[in-house]
Amino acid sequence: MSENKSDELLHDHNNDGVDRRGFLGCMAWAGTGALFVMQGGVLKSFSLSTLLKGTPASGSDLSFVQISDSHMGFNKAANPDVVGTLKIAVDKINALATPPEFMLHTGDISHLSKPEEFDTVDEILKGANPKSVFFVPGEHDMLNDDGKQYLERYGKNAKGAGWYSFDTKGAHFIGLVNVLNLKAGGLGTLGADQLAWLKDDVRHLKHSTPIVVFAHIPLWSVYPQWGWGTEDSAQALSLLKKFGSVTVLNGHIHQTMQKVEGNVTFHTAASTAFPQPAPGAAESPGPMKVPAEQLKSILGITDVTYVRGKHALAVVDSSLA
């Protein structure tokens, strides 16, 4: 995958004698991981593996980490050890040169909404240095009970089906829920109640306030044929038009992507559990089986070069066809 290139090049520059094959074979990095650094209202992201090698993230106002799609309970061929890969992700977070202040989990915490699956994730995340985790649900977290259990565990202070906002270091964070009440043939849905809440939530904010929106299903049309988009995301984004800096963080598609549209930057994170195919690259978006020795490297790719703009256009081209 071309997304590997920044990491590969880094190794080449280090002149450590590790070729591409050796690099992929020995690379221990697994799990999603993007470190986000806010500087003067501009959000920059770095892949964790890059940061570990010393990319400067100092002088920032705020840093946090996004993890996604841990799918605890999944045990099929695409990754029989989702516990192990989540633990490696936590190790990577703890090894960061700039300690993140908190984590965002963008959903599909569990695979089947089983209590023990949530328990396991909670226990593993306790091992992470940042103690606060802000969750939004994935569709796998709200199976069978329309999210009752999820709300009891993670949404005590949330509104409606689990949406909420908070402010920190001058930035406004908005967690949205787009995995409930899905209609036949449709995409993710925010719904009228949530949109009304959002409108009110941002009404009094200054235009210069950096906005970070996080939700499970992408809030942009990544690949509607596979349901990778949200029906009413345009309405949500129109409510955020007045802001100079909006960053949208999503999961769900188990691969990293970025798109920049005006003042809005969209990111999707990799999964800590298993990869999914690029849009349209397979018959279905089911778990992608890769050779065991490659799994961790594919889970771990959160490519910094998207942010630097090297491949940004290419990503947009391939994903929005």
Added chain:
Amino acid sequence: MQKHDSTWALVVALALMLMGLTVAATAQSKPDLIEVRIDNFSFGPTEVTVMAGTTVTWTNHDDIPHTVVSTDKVFKSKVLDTDEKFSFTFSTPGTYPYFCSIHPKMTGRVIVR
């Protein structure tokens, strides 16, 4: 004595054949079990036409859980993990569209005559 035995055997064989035919005829005129496969994020066949009284069984062959939910709230499965099944018996003629509530792009239809 020997001739007697073989006649008897012929009668038994004919009786068994008739029974077999009766069973086959019954199965043909009244199909009461239909299977729908859930595979690669789709229902196959997407549309099935059945007689009233038929039970349709969905089996999930994917590595990802799915549901079978009637668009008109007539039936609703629990979440089906890999190899799990859901059955519903259709007693009233009509058209029953359904979808996977987790992956709503997955849709199908049962037509009951």
